[in-house]
Amino acid sequence: MISMSDGAAPPSSMSELADYRHRMRHSAAHIMADIVRRLFPEAKLAIGPPTEDGFYYDFLVSRPFTPEDVAAIEAQMREVVAQGVAFQRQEVSRGEAKALFAQEPFKQEIIDGIPPGEAISIYRHGAFVDLCEGPHVTSTSEVKALKLLEVAGAYWRGDEHNPMLQRIYGTAFESQEALDEHLERLEEARRRDHRRLGRELDLFLFDPIAPASPFFLPKGAIVYNLLIQYVRGLYDRYGYQEVITPQIFSTELWKRSGHYEAYRENMYFTTVDDREYGVKPMNCPGHALMYASRLRSYRDLPVRYADFGRLHRYERSGVTHGLTRVRTFSQDDAHIFCRPDQIHQEVKSFAGMVEEAYRLFQFPKPRVALSLRPDPRVGTDAMWDRAEAALEEVLQALELTYERKPGEGAFYGPKVDFFIADALGREWQLGTVQLDFSLPERFDLEYIGDDGSPQRPVVIHRAMLGSLERFLGVLIEHYGGAFPVWLAPVQAVLIPIADRHGEYAQQVAQALKARGLRVQVDDRNERMNAKIRDAQLQKTPYMLVAGDREAAEGNAAVRLRSGENLGPRPVAEVIDLMLEAVAARR
RNA sequence: GCCACCGUAGCUCAGUGGCAGAGCAGCUGUUUCGUAAACAGCAGGUCCUCGGUUCAAAUCCGAGCGGUGGCUCCA
Structure with a gap:
């Protein structure tokens, strides 16, 4: 000591x-x-x-x-x-x-x-x-x-x-x-608080008329949709099929899934034509219906249904927080219906995808928690043994450090959660993978095995980024609002020095737009210094100055938000520079 | 949901019972500018809402709504 x-x-x-x-x-x-x-x-x-x-x-x-x-x-x-x-x-x-x-x-x-x-x-x-x-x-x-x-x-x-x-x-x-x-x-x-940056960068707003429910402004919607686009790209490679499912379902569905019993306090209900409906807080029951809509062979498995459907959960007042805890959101949610012997491979594949994504966003290593069997629970001990072992083997194979949490699992199965901290060090659960032995029972899901007999599949609930709202909130703080080029809502601002350069600036902007780049022309009656300052405060990756010299030569003077001045460059070169950054997701 | 705090212009905030303010943003005009804020003028208010106390309430009291920091929760 x-x-x-x-x-x-x-x-x-x-x-x-x-x-x-x-x-x-x-x-x-x-x-x-x-x-x-x-x-x-x-x-x-x-x-x-x-x-x-x-x-x-x-x-x-x-x-x-x-x-x-x-x-x-x-x-x-x-x-x-x-x-x-x-x-x-x-x-x-x-x-x-x-x-x-x-x-x-x-x-x-x-x-x-x-x-x-x-x-x-x-x-x-x-x-x-x-x-x-x-x-x-x-x-x-x-x-x-x-x-x-x-x-x-x-x-x-x-x-x-x-x-x-x-x-x-x-x-x-x-x-x-x-x-x-x-x-x-x-x-x-x-200063990095996403709620503050969301306002300063015109990404989203909140209004008391819809508490804890974000309004994504055009710039925020661009980033939101780019995240979805990115995940869709991964889904292509990892063998997921995207589906679209209803927003509200008769209460009968929620009674069958068990949500009415266990999750009712967190749901929104409405009655129409004397029939009670519940707004979906989760996509799983809808996916179970799709799975059950036809006969499945063991050869068909795994079936991976991905859904960006909007979810609504009533969160108790006092727990909501900016984008990270909201009452309406969507997840990069998917449900995998597989044979018990496929659990290991599916979890492994998912963990690989999470690793790939978190690395792209330059997150630090997430804190990982493995939640094990609670009391009471559904499913046999043999199933729990197998499921817990599958999760743990994958975590060890990937050399992830994780914390075991006995008794913390959901009643329907064990799970692994991935946590990332916000600017103030508060941790938020982003990714999750949860095994579920209950849903297949409740919806009587089956597949025909190789011996011709009906078998019970396992459901894996998994989300990589988790709630896109929450992910975006954490991401904004992680980047301090300075999104990488591929995610930046405005990738370049054209800055004409004087009014007479406006037309040239428009031409350059059009050339960039034609290549799919997101560009704005700052043609306000302001001095160049003021335009640069505003573009800096908006954390715009590229500031392209257009004056007499540039217009004469077909150039744009490139300034980066780091403050680095690359000097005049041919417009074609600027476009290549930017496209390269976008392609590399920098 | 619980405890505390907060709510004044688009934003950040000043205003402790007596005419509602500042900076930035906005609009108009002037200026036509070379890498982080030109100059001038103008406009902008249900002081969150409802009720109460008072001659008089942004200000004091009560309730509600919303937010912030925690706690709990996050099948």
Whole structure:
């Protein structure tokens, strides 16, 4: 264990720094709890751990904290830091711990949860004592720069049936400079927020008339459709067939699929001609009907139905978020109907496609989670054994690092989820592959085996990008709005220097358009500098300046959004340059 | 759904009970310009909605709608 006992020696390595921050933040949480108890003597303490970027502490109080409370707490915390109060660790018996925290119901619960024989430790600083494993810094003076950030409600033990506690979030760093840098990074991340960029780049908008339902403006629709076009290209290679299915179905279908029973709260319903209909939240039942519409031979499998159909899910208010959690969206969704012996190959093929796509978008490695059999569940243990093994074998064959999550699978089958973080580090599930033993039963799906007997196929639900809305949201933040050329809604802006160059600029634009490039002419009565600035702010990949010199020579002066100036180039060369980038999906 | 905060011009925001403001964007005019913001003028408001308190409400109170940060949820 590295000692920071003097508190002054700067950490000499990254891991030491991480360790120091961890202890400092943990200690800051204790200091905060101490102050809260002084200001709110009736407050009950829950837990107060350090986190990735800071710390929090949960309290049960008679009224929520106000911003003024938080300011007062922070001010008094600084005083304790200035006083340099020592932290002291002490091991106590279970009985002593129970007695010491007799007035703390949450601490009692925690003590009861500590396995017999395990040491119970407490940490003191001044008059404050907390049940805590540690470690901590040796003195409150080692908490160099701290700031309280947010107050939020949080359920005890993360269960919404438990009382809601008041959580105060804060962060602490080894120096004011490091804290300021951290806050600056947060500000930088906010500049990449897709909701902000969506407005600034005219990609999409939201209107209270349709909460959590994006309106894609022309530029956003271009990117959206290009994503679909890209996926269609993959489908050609990977053997998928695209289908188009209804938007609303009689409730009978949802009763049969089980959605009416299990997912009803999240669905939209309507009644027409005295018959109740449900708007589809998923495509699977529709695809099951298509599969069942004719007799299938084992030779026909796998059948892979892809569907970009629009889905509607009622999401509880408070959970929606920009494009990443919406109430209407479409997925690059597909259902594979296959024989049990084909699961492995199908999952492998899909994982390869995901890998290919994520690499194209230059995403970092996704976090991968393998969710295993829950209770209760459908299907035999033998089927689960086989399905889980198939998923795990594929993950290992592809050398993906993944986390096993026992009990986290859906009742109908195990699944693998792929997660990517947004600008603020919040993770979103994009790709998913889920095996389903339930749907084939419910829809009595069959194929005729090689022995002439009817067999039950397996259904694989899979989406690569997942919700296209969510994917686009994450993608916008990933690129900071600067889409690669092939995805940019406007690939080039023609910038005539003066009015007399307008006609030439139009000619150049037409030449580019004729080759399928997306071009605009900025013929506003503005100076060239202003047009360049606006094109830069729109993150346009190519700015093509047209003045006297260019018009005379049949050139365009090429400026890239990086600021690089390629100088005058023949228009044909500019077109080649751009087409090359598009073809390579750069 | 739960906790907190927020809602003023297209956008970003100022305005703590007494005539609704600024910058940018927009429009009009002048300017015709060489790689990140020309100049001038004009126009733009249900201060989210409804109700209440008050001589008087953007401002105080209540409810609703919407959003933001968390929590829970995401068959």
